[in-house]
Amino acid sequence: MDLHDRLLVQLSTRDVYDARTLGGQPQSGLVFTGQAAHDAVRMVRRQGYAGPVLADRRRYAGSGRVSGTAGLSAHWIADQVEARVTIPLTDSGYIGRNDTRALRTILDQASRWDDVVAVLPLHADWLGPDLPALTAAIAGYGGPVALVAEDAASGARPEAFRLGLPLLSAGPEALGALAHGAPWAAVGVREVLRHLYPEHPPADGGWRRGGARSALVPERLAFVPVERLPEGPCPCAACHGRPLRRLAGAGELEVNTHNVTVLHRLHARMSRARHRRHWWDERLGAPPHHVEAAGDRVARPGVQAGGGAGLAGPEEP
Known part of the structure; x- marks a missing residue:
């Protein structure tokens, strides 16, 4: 199964019964999330789902997140292969600020397997002042990687899409990654799966956790809380x-x-565009319609990649 130019839908394992509906669009696919993600993959395969399916263990998130120095599990890789994922993802831990040891541990251990994607869950600084070190490490590794970009403490998101690498747990910027040449990217079906929150976010960070529902307003490329949707x-x-x-x-x-x-x-519209990056930049520059306050907003033109003020924070409470 080809992952080329796929916009995947990232779900929890509890969404398994809705997965075929949500992953049924052309050029789509699924990413199940959590410790039992490979079991969800196995279930949708038995149900006849033929599109690409990945499994992200997501050990890197939450207050009990695991450090990238914890090492990778061969059993996790084997379970994914047995479940018939399209390509296995490493069960990486979190790569904190200046934590080159965690970055090296993940890349060194991932190199033991062929055709495995090294997941890199990154502190925001890795896509800002530490970007040269990150790109050098990825180039030296030479294998496939996927990024998970953490929100900055300010609520901003780094512009990881500009690197043209696959993204997990993304919002609308997944389209930007595809526009910049990423082979695939995954958009979370709910707020918690569209972000990697800081381990200790500020009290006024505005993050909406739990079951809060948001709908995409296409004019703004924004996920907006359903109670704030336009007419x-x-x-x-x-x-x-x-x-x-x-x-x-x-x-x-x-x-x-x-x-x-x-x-x-x-x-689909982006795929028909002659210049995908121009199409994306035009979407970013589209004038706001209807919505004055929204979450998951993408950065406006003029914000430099890695400048620390990229993607705005999540849905407002």
Whole structure:
């Protein structure tokens, strides 16, 4: 199964019964998340899902996150292969600020396997002042990698999409990664799967955890809390011209179906563009319509890559 130019949907294992619906768009695929992700892969394969499927153990997230120095598990790789993932992902721990030992540990151990993606969950500084060291390490490794970009303490997100490498746990910037040449990227179906939060975020960081629902407003490339959606109609195939605000009373599956439908509509438009980066830059520069405050916003033109003020923070409370 080819991962080329795929916009994947990243889900929890509890979403397994909705997975075929959410991953059914052309050029889509699935990323299951968590310790039992390989079991979810096995289940959708038994159900006949033929698209690309990955498994991200996500040991790098949360208050109990594991350091990248903890090492990689051969059993995790073997379980993924047995479950018939498209390509195995390492069960990497977190790579903290200036933690070159963690970065080297992951890359050195990942090199023991052929056709395995080394997952690099990065402190925001690795995509800012430490970017030269990161790119040199990746170039020296020579194998496939995927990035998970942590939000800065300010709520900003580094512009990891500009590196043209696969992204996990991303928001709309997954489209930017594809526009910059990434072979694939994954968008989370809910807020917690669209971000890697700092281990100790500030009290006023504004992060919406848990079951908060957000819908994608295409004019802004923004995931907006459903209670703050605009009145205007949505032309996507899931909404059929009905007001976007109706999603405030919809269930999570209906909201997520709207989200993946809009994302893949945008992806199809980008695929037809003569210059993908120009298309992406035009999307970033689109004037705001309807929404005054939104989360998961992408950076506006003029913000330099790695400058520390890239992608804005998550949905506002």
